Amino acid sequence: MLIMAPSILSADFKNLGEDLRRIDKAGAEYVHVDVMDGEFVPSISLGMPVIKSARSATDRVFDVHLMVNNPERYIDDFVECGADLITIHAEACNHLDRTINQIKDKGVKVGVSLNPATPLCVLDYVLDKLDMVLIMCVNPGFGGQKYIESSTRKIKELKKMIDDRNLETDIQVDGGVTVDNVRMIIEAGANIIVAGSSVFNGNIEENMEKFLAIFKEYEK
Numbered sequence: 001m002l003i004m005a006p007s008i009l010s011a012d013f014k015n016l017g018e019d020l021r022r023i024d025k026a027g028a029e030y031v032h033v034d035v036m037d038g039e040f041v042p043s044i045s046l047g048m049p050v051i052k053s054a055r056s057a058t059d060r061v062f063d064v065h066l067m068v069n070n071p072e073r074y075i076d077d078f079v080e081c082g083a084d085l086i087t088i089h090a091e092a093c094n095h096l097d098r099t100i101n102q103i104k105d106k107g108v109k110v111g112v113s114l115n116p117a118t119p120l121c122v123l124d125y126v127l128d129k130l131d132m133v134l135i136m137c138v139n140p141g142f143g144g145q146k147y148i149e150s151s152t153r154k155i156k157e158l159k160k161m162i163d164d165r166n167l168e169t170d171i172q173v174d175g176g177v178t179v180d181n182v183r184m185i186i187e188a189g190a191n192i193i194v195a196g197s198s199v200f201n202g203n204i205e206e207n208m209e210k211f212l213a214i215f216k217e218y219e220k
């Protein structure tokens with residue numbers, strides 16, 4: 001099943017509640033929340049108070065993408081704020097396996113994200129523990145960047161790795177996703193589609209409708 005996960009990084013923060021209501025009504029199943037620490041990535045985005053408040057405005061799956069060094073420091077906080085799924089970057093963890101266990105022990109879903117230059121082999125010994133792998137298709141830190149073409153091969157290779165092990169791990173893609181490249185991304189094997197600027201720039205309902213119409217083409 002294909003899932004739309006609008007990234008609120010591109011939402012109108014002075015009307016965040018209203019934007020959340022609009023994506024919810026337009027068919028978003030996940031709300032993708034980008035947390036940036038100004039250290040792992042150059043930018044600083046939002047933190048616990050905003051997430052806690054946004055959480056109360058929607059009952060969709062709260063998908064928290066932590067672009068934060070040593071994320072083990074904050075797992076309890078994000079669970080308390082209402083995260084349903086926490087994704088950490090392999091590159092940001094000294095002890096990836098331990099942090100994955102820490103998230104699972106809190107009873108929420110766990111994802112691991114890889115930057116464009118990070119090879120899939122870092123997942124080799126942890127893949128079977130994960131609910132989701134997030135393939136970054138841009139260098140993380142900012143919305144509105146261009147899709148890096150090598151991501152498509154990476155998605156395909158990850159899909160094969162998952163299928164070869166008879167796993168059901170979700171593949172999420174994030175960065176530079178548009179209605180023009182999403183078919184290629186789905187055909188490569190991704191099933192959770194994050195989109196920020198291509199949902200929130202312009203008319204949210206029309207943009208969501210275009211994505212969801214494409215998803216319908218892949219329904220059996």
Ligand SMILES: O=C(CO)[C@H](O)[C@H](O)COP(=O)(O)O
Pocket residue numbers: 007009010032034065067138139140141142143144145174175176177194195196197198
């Ligand atoms: O994690 C992210 C950036 O690091 C965002 O989720 C991503 O960039 C979404 O924005 P867009 O769809 O505009 O590229």
Ligand SMILES: [Co+2]
Pocket residue numbers: 007032033034065174194
């Ligand atoms: Co993200």
